[in-house]
Amino acid sequence: MKRHSYQSILSIARFDGSGGAGIQADIKTISELGCFATTVLTALPIQNTTGVKSIHAIPDSYFYWLIFSLQILMKLLYSLK
DSSP, X not given: OOOOOOOEEEEEEOOOTTSSSHHHHHHHHHHHTTOEEEEEEOEEEEEETTXXXXXXXXXXXXXXXXXXXXXXXXXXXXHTO
C-alpha cells in the first residue's frame, strides 16, 4: 500500500453556512494547496443571504480542549512516521 505524506495545516475560524468564508473556505484553500486541513471552530453564526442574525461563540473550555486534543493527535501521527 502506498503511503501519502501531506503537510497538515491548522485553521482556527468560524463556520460560514454560505461556504464563501470561514472554515469552509479555509478547507478548500488548504486542499487546493495539496495539504491536509485540521480545523477548530470558534463560532456558529445563524445567517442567510441578507446577513448574520446571531452568533453562538464556542465556549472557552471547549475551544481549549479542541486545541489540546489536536496537539495530542498531531504528536501521535508524527511519531508513527
